[in-house]
Amino acid sequence: MTDYIIKVENLVKRFGDFVAVDDISFSVARGEIFGFLGPNGAGKTTTINILCTLSKPTSGRATIDGFDVVRQHSQVRQSIGLVFQDPSLDERLSGLQNLYFHAMVYSVPASVREQRIKQVLKMVELWDRRNNQVRTYSGGMKRRLEIARGLLHYPKVLFLDEPTLGLDPQTRNRIWEYILELRRREGTTIFLTTHYMDEVENADRIAIMDYGKLVAIDTPEELKKIVGKDIISVKTDDDDKAAEQIRLCYRMDARHDSNGLTFEIANGEEFLPTFIREFGTKILSVSLRRPSLDDVFLKLTGREMREEEVSDIFKAMLHQHSRRRRR
Amino acid sequence: MNNLRGVYIIWYRDLLRFWHDKMRMIGSLIFPLLFLFVFGSGLSTRMGFLVPGVDFAQFMFPGIIGMTVLMSSFSAGISVVWDRELGFLKEVLVAPISRASVAMGKTLGAATVALLQGIAILIFAPLIGVSLSVWTVLALLPLMFLLAASMGSLGILLAARIRSMEAFTAVMQLLMFPMVFLSGAFFPLQDLPVWMSILVKINPATYGVAPIRQVMLGASADSPFGINLLGHTMSIWDNVAVLAAFGVAMTILAMWSFGNQE
Ligand SMILES: Nc1ncnc2c1ncn2[C@@H]1O[C@H](COP(=O)(O)OP(=O)(O)O)[C@@H](O)[C@H]1O
Numbered sequence A: 001m002t003d004y005i006i007k008v009e010n011l012v013k014r015f016g017d018f019v020a021v022d023d024i025s026f027s028v029a030r031g032e033i034f035g036f037l038g039p040n041g042a043g044k045t046t047t048i049n050i051l052c053t054l055s056k057p058t059s060g061r062a063t064i065d066g067f068d069v070v071r072q073h074s075q076v077r078q079s080i081g082l083v084f085q086d087p088s089l090d091e092r093l094s095g096l097q098n099l100y101f102h103a104m105v106y107s108v109p110a111s112v113r114e115q116r117i118k119q120v121l122k123m124v125e126l127w128d129r130r131n132n133q134v135r136t137y138s139g140g141m142k143r144r145l146e147i148a149r150g151l152l153h154y155p156k157v158l159f160l161d162e163p164t165l166g167l168d169p170q171t172r173n174r175i176w177e178y179i180l181e182l183r184r185r186e187g188t189t190i191f192l193t194t195h196y197m198d199e200v201e202n203a204d205r206i207a208i209m210d211y212g213k214l215v216a217i218d219t220p221e222e223l224k225k226i227v228g229k230d231i232i233s234v235k236t237d238d239d240d241k242a243a244e245q246i247r248l249c250y251r252m253d254a255r256h257d258s259n260g261l262t263f264e265i266a267n268g269e270e271f272l273p274t275f276i277r278e279f280g281t282k283i284l285s286v287s288l289r290r291p292s293l294d295d296v297f298l299k300l301t302g303r304e305m306r307e308e309e310v311s312d313i314f315k316a317m318l319h320q321h322s323r324r325r326r327r
Numbered sequence B: 001m002n003n004l005r006g007v008y009i010i011w012y013r014d015l016l017r018f019w020h021d022k023m024r025m026i027g028s029l030i031f032p033l034l035f036l037f038v039f040g041s042g043l044s045t046r047m048g049f050l051v052p053g054v055d056f057a058q059f060m061f062p063g064i065i066g067m068t069v070l071m072s073s074f075s076a077g078i079s080v081v082w083d084r085e086l087g088f089l090k091e092v093l094v095a096p097i098s099r100a101s102v103a104m105g106k107t108l109g110a111a112t113v114a115l116l117q118g119i120a121i122l123i124f125a126p127l128i129g130v131s132l133s134v135w136t137v138l139a140l141l142p143l144m145f146l147l148a149a150s151m152g153s154l155g156i157l158l159a160a161r162i163r164s165m166e167a168f169t170a171v172m173q174l175l176m177f178p179m180v181f182l183s184g185a186f187f188p189l190q191d192l193p194v195w196m197s198i199l200v201k202i203n204p205a206t207y208g209v210a211p212i213r214q215v216m217l218g219a220s221a222d223s224p225f226g227i228n229l230l231g232h233t234m235s236i237w238d239n240v241a242v243l244a245a246f247g248v249a250m251t252i253l254a255m256w257s258f259g260n261q262e
C-alpha cells in the first residue's frame, strides 16, 4: 500500500459567492515530486494556503503526515516548509538575518545552522551579498533568497508556489539539483505549483487544475498520451483558406492559435512530406513536434494554458519585422 | 521551549530593525524634546512653581517620558500591519511557533524599543533641573517598561484585528492622542472639570504617567501628583496594580486575537 503524506478529500474554498477551489480530492505519496499545474487564477495558491494552515477550507478535509490541517495546525506547521508565490522577506534585514530568523523559528540545530545557511546562500549565489539589506537586492536576488530560505530547514513536505518564476535557466537548474539532492537524502516530498510546463517535467505526477477543479492527475508520460498523436503547426499566407482545405482533404479541424494553424496526426513524419508537396495554399513555415503538457492542457480544457498577450504582441512584431525584411 | 525561542526571535528581530533604523530613534525624540523645551520653558517662567520646588518644566518632564513611551510602544502595532502588507507576516504565521508567542514577542519588542526611547529622554533630566539618583532611575525603568508593555499589547491587539494601513493609522491616532492628553502628562489632576476628570480616570495611561511622576518628584500623601479615585489617593503601588491589570488583560487579548487570525 502506498504511504500517502498528503491527503485531500473534497476540499472546497469559497470567497463569498466565488468558488476558488471546487471539490478537489487527491493524494501525494511520501517522497514524491508532485506538480500542480494550471493557469493563473486556477486556485493553486488557495489550495496551498489551506494545506499550509494559512487559510481554512470552507468544507472538506486535508491531512499532512496524518495531521489535520485545521485541527492540528501546529503539528502540520512542524512538518512543512514553504516558498510563497508573493514576496515574504523582511527587506529591512540583511539576507543573512532573514535566514537566521528562519533557522531560529524552525529550530535548525545550532550545530548545523551556520554551515547550512552558508550552503544555501552559496547555492543561490548570494553569499557575497549576505550582509546587505534585502531592500538593496534585485527582484531575482530576492526570489533566490526566498528559495534558499525554504530549503534551510529540512521539512517533510516542501511547498513551492511558482518558485522559479523569472529566474534564469542556470539558477533554475542549480536550485533543482539541490531540491533533487534534498529529496534523495532526506526523502522530502515536494509539492510544486507552476504555470510553466517545463518546470513540472521533473515531477513524478502532475495534477492539472482549471477553474478550481482538477481536470487530470497522472504521470507526465501518461498525460501526454491523452494527446497521443504528433502535432503539426503550419503558417500559410491565407490561414482561413488553408483551414478549409485541411478539413476537406484530411477531415480534420485545425485550430487557429499563436502559431498559425495546428492539428494533430498520427505518424507525423510520414505525413509531412506528402502534405507539403500536395497542399494548395502557399506554406510559409511548418513544424512537427511531440505533444507537450501545453497540448494536454489544451486538449482537456479547450484553451491555451497561458493567455500570453505580451508574447503574442511580441511575436506579431517579429512577424512584421521579418516580412518587411523580405520585401 | 519552542515558545520561548519564538518570543525571543520575534523580539530580537524588532531590536535588529530598530538598530538598522537609527534615524527613527532621532526622529522619535524630536517631538517630545520640542514639547519639553518649548512648552516647558515657555510656560515655566510664566507659571512659576506648581508645588514648592517644582516648576512647570519639571512637572512636565515625567509626563513627556510617559508620552514618549506610550506613543512609541502603542504605534509599534503598525509594524504588524506593515508585515502583513509586505508579506513577511506569512513567514511568521506559517512557522512552527505559537501565535501567542508571536504576540508576546511583538509586545516585548515594542516595549523594549519604547523603553530605550524613554531612557534617551531621561538623559535630559539635568537640563530641566530634575535630579535623579541611581535608585530613582532603577525604580523608573520597570515603571516605564510596564507602561510600554501595556500600550504595546494594546497596539498589537489592534493590529491583529485591523487589516488596512489607513484604518490602523486612523484608529491609532483616534486613541493615542486622547490617551496622551488626558493622562495628566501635561497638567495636574486636581480641580479638573467633572467630564474631564472622569475621562482621565478611565484612561489607563493615567496610571502609567502618575507613578513615573511620583517616583521622580515625590509621592507624599498630600502631593498633587496622585490620582484621587473614589476618595482614595492612589499610591505608587495602587497605580502599578491598575496598569498591570490592564496590561495583562491586553496581552491576553492580543495573544488570543493573534491566534485567531487566518
Ligand atoms: N482572499 C481572497 N478573496 C477573494 N478571492 C480570492 C482570494 N484569494 C484568491 N482569490 C481568487 O481565487 C482564485 C484563485 O486564486 P489563486 O489560488 O491565487 O490562483 P492561482 O494560484 O492558481 O493563480 C482567483 O480568481 C482569485 O482572484
Ligand SMILES: [Mg+2]
Residues within 6 Å of the ligand: A041, A044, A045, A046, A085, A161, A162
Ligand atoms: Mg498562485
